Amino acid sequence: MESKTADAVLPLSSGLTENGRAGILPSGRGWPIKLALLFMLAALTAALVLPLLFLFRQAFLDQTGGWAGLRNFAEYFGAASLVQSLMNTAVVSTATTAIAVPLAFGLAYVICRTDIKGKAAIKGLALLPLFAPTMMHGLALTYLFGHQGLFSTGFFGILPFEWRIPLYGKTGIIISEVIYTFPQAFLILCAGLGVADNRLYEAAESMGAGRFRKFRTVTLPAVKYALLGAVIICFTLSFTDFGAPKVVGGQYNVLATDIYKQVVGQQNMPMGAVVGIVLAVPALIAFAADRLIARRQQSYVTAKSVPYAIKANRLRNAAAYVYAGLIAAAVLLLTGTVALASVVKKWPYDLSFTWNNFDFTNAAAGGFGPFRNSVEMSLWTAVAGTVVIFLFAYWIEKVKRFRLVRQTAYFLSVLPLALPGLVIGLSYIYFFNHPDNPLHFLYGTMAILVLANIVHFYSVPFMTATTSLKMMDKEFDHVSESMNVSKLRTFFRITVPLSLPAVLEMAVYLFVNAMVTVSAVIFLYGADIKLASVAIVNMDDAGDTAPAAAMSVLIALLNVVVRALYEAGTSNLRRKTAAWQKRT
Structure with a gap:
């Protein structure tokens, strides 16, 4: 940006x-x-x-329209339940970012740095959650891990085991937010990994650098701003999302659902405004950080750069197929379950x-x-x-x-x-x-x-x-x-x-x-x-x-x-x- x-x-x-x-x-x-x-x-x-x-x-x-000064803010930060919602939101956003960004980086690396077949189909499936409302991700998890879900019932008794998770609460929100933010991070990281100067890799090889060292000293520095951008986007989107917490949040309150409860449930408009301001502050800070990062970003590709050359490597491609297949299968399972239901x-x-x-x-x-x-x-x-x-x-x-x-x-x-x-x-x-x-x-x-x-x-x-x-x-x-x-x-x-x-x-x-x-x-x-x-x-x-x-x-x-x-x-x-x- x-x-x-x-x-x-x-x-x-x-x-x-x-x-x-x-x-x-x-x-x-x-x-x-x-x-x-x-x-x-x-x-x-x-x-x-x-x-x-x-x-x-x-x-x-x-609530009568009279001047209250900082009384609403004092009431907010003095209410243990409301402060807990703020902490819950921070926990969910941090966990979502920590999971979604590495997963998205792995798939972006598969798409941009390997020569496997079917990249267009894999990329299309990875972006499929963008076209669905976030509530759909929560519904998919309900049909998979709810009280009568496919996994929680062992495919209705067909399998000899059952897979249950504490869906309604923090775990469900985090999984839903990972599904929601993964495509956004994937797009950003694809843009970062899609361009590279092959001369840097050739120089590293001539100096005897191995694969891991080239990854650490050449690849990561070249995409650090894309990584930071993906982190900021994932954190901000999960911090402010309303749909997923509304469907699978249960009694685990976050700021987005607190605003809804204050305004729609209790008709407490001043407190709703306070929660809205609190919700916007981290997003504004993330926005300012993104602007600062964009200004400091340097160009790693110049007019003299040589396009990155993907070398043949069967073992790498086999691992790439497995990873991409797992991601594609997860997206298809989530989408297909809702479609079936x-x-x-x-x-x-x-x-x-x-x-x-x-x-x-x-x-x-x-x-x-x-x-x-x-x-x-x-x-x-x-x-x-x-x-x-x-x-x-x-x-x-x-x-x-x-x-x-x-x-x-x-x-x-x-x-x-x-x-x-x-x-x-x-x-x-x-x-x-x-x-x-x-x-x-x-x-x-x-x-x-x-x-x-x-x-x-x-x-x-x-x-x-x-x-x-x-x-x-x-x-x-x-x-x-x-x-x-x-x-x-x-x-x-x-x-x-x-x-x-x-x-x-x-x-x-x-x-x-x-x-x-x-x-x-x-x-x-x-x-x-x-x-x-x-x-x-x-x-x-x-x-x-x-x-x-x-x-x-x-x-x-x-x-x-x-x-x-x-x-x-x-x-x-x-x-x-x-x-x-x-x-x-």
Whole structure:
């Protein structure tokens, strides 16, 4: 992840070019560009800064709205149960990170540093948990290790032994969080291990270094920043996750479930704000550490580097196949168990086939409406979010002047990366539900759900857009200006086509994450706008486990289909874009 914008940025197109033709924006001169940048800053402030300020303010008020000072914080840290939740969250996050990062490093090493067959299939299976809501991981563990689980009953008495674990509590949460964070760490470590300078390995070999020493002195130093990034991501995601603790947490309280209990269960809004602030602090610290690490990162690959050469080694490949096979089998077992449970009549007593679990009329979901609402919300999030994020990134990258405004906007654009979804959702309650807020009409509508999702997932698509724009040759803008071509025409004929793969990646990212998220919307949905991810939580609470599994499967299937369509479409698009770029 980049830590800051480039010092040298290209000018935006002018409102009127030299021959008087209209453009999308002026090249940094005059009031139109000021208005555009101020609009961007005002939008980010209204969608992010003001809600967070309202959340901070609420923590210093009592339940009647009077000033309480630090009394709420004193009450929080004076309550042994609440402090215990903080300690539990730290324990879960530390254990999750300690397990997920080494597992992900091992698979990333198999993919990047061995020549085994079937890497694409292995990588696809490793990323499968990304397309499912975190509650699905908890449901899978319930069907495997619950009171009537496959392993805890010895496959219903078929095996001569039973494998039981203390699922409902710390152990279940940690396993669920490992499943959740493993793909994220795997992607980061694949990026780190995917590039290497083979000259360093040749030099180490010429000095008589063995395999372990080369690994310790060459491989690990080259990927240390990727490792640190994976550690930060795993810790932050597991620290702030709500779905897994809600399903398999039992009586083991963590901060995410404490917020839910304070706000929904006890209607104690000030204490909910206090817990939200406590939940956000470690995430903000991790975000600051990640920014610092990114600034200090050095390039281990230069223009003179030689690509890493994978040498044949049967023993290494055999070990790689075993390791990758175990990871793939674990993912398939978890996913397949939920899929199986969604199409049987009564787990584990009647395993005959049925589609009745996909009829949510009699379940707590109340019908198929929540799934349709989630699809609609995700589509709006993908379309509106992609347009807004790409346009804001374009303004930040292409305007020369007003550096302070652009840097402020850039900081606000990457800040959501550090904010838990629960904190964003809670802050939106305080801000948009305030009667004096002119935007109060958004509360309880589909629009606020879309806005919360865009803000929650803003940072990654923003960095994707800025990276794509920075890679674009500045000669396109220079030639357009020299030929008096409208900047608006340049934007739609040059910038957008060249950025189309990145734009589609942004849209898919927003859609998939909006479908699976629960934390950012758990406080915001209206009575007539229930969502699929929230319905899974409600059905699990009501004991409708099979319909909850069915809803999870629907979400996962839709996300996999969307991703597959994206991959199929962009493979051809990338070839056409590359050919078009050569011609131009």
